[in-house]
């Protein structure tokens with residue numbers, strides 16, 4: 001089964017949006033790195049982005065049935081979404097790795113807490129684009 005790679009709100013603007021915080025790599029670069037890393041490990045990445053919380057919840061439900069693991073950058077929903085946490089908690093046994101491009105702990109107080117981290121098996125923050133490669137590798141390691 002493929003690996004689900006989910007990116008949340010505003011990440012479609014990656015590369016143009018606050019490059020001093022998020023860097024100049026684009027969402028296409030993120031998705032290409034995930035695809036390359038998954039393929040190197042003998043798998044396949046299924047990458048999606050949405051600005052809508054419910055869409056992300058629906059995709060987590062899909063991953064629960066049809067994917068081997070989830071790499072997710074929930075963006076601002078990290079800090080607000082009990083719905084996304086609940087959806088991920090319904091994915092029993094599925095490896096989940098949370099990624100943030102920026103180091104959220106070095107930023108505003110409201111970014112320090114993530115609901116998604118209560119379910120994530122690992123959290124990567126502050127590694128930029130590279131963090132997604134680490135996340136895909138970690139899911140593969142958890143799958144053995």
Ligand code: DQA
Pocket residue numbers: 009010073074075076077078099100101102103104111
């Ligand atoms: C982010 C950090 C979040 O606080 C922010 O809302 C984002 C992106 C990151 O990748 O660093 O949109 O998840």
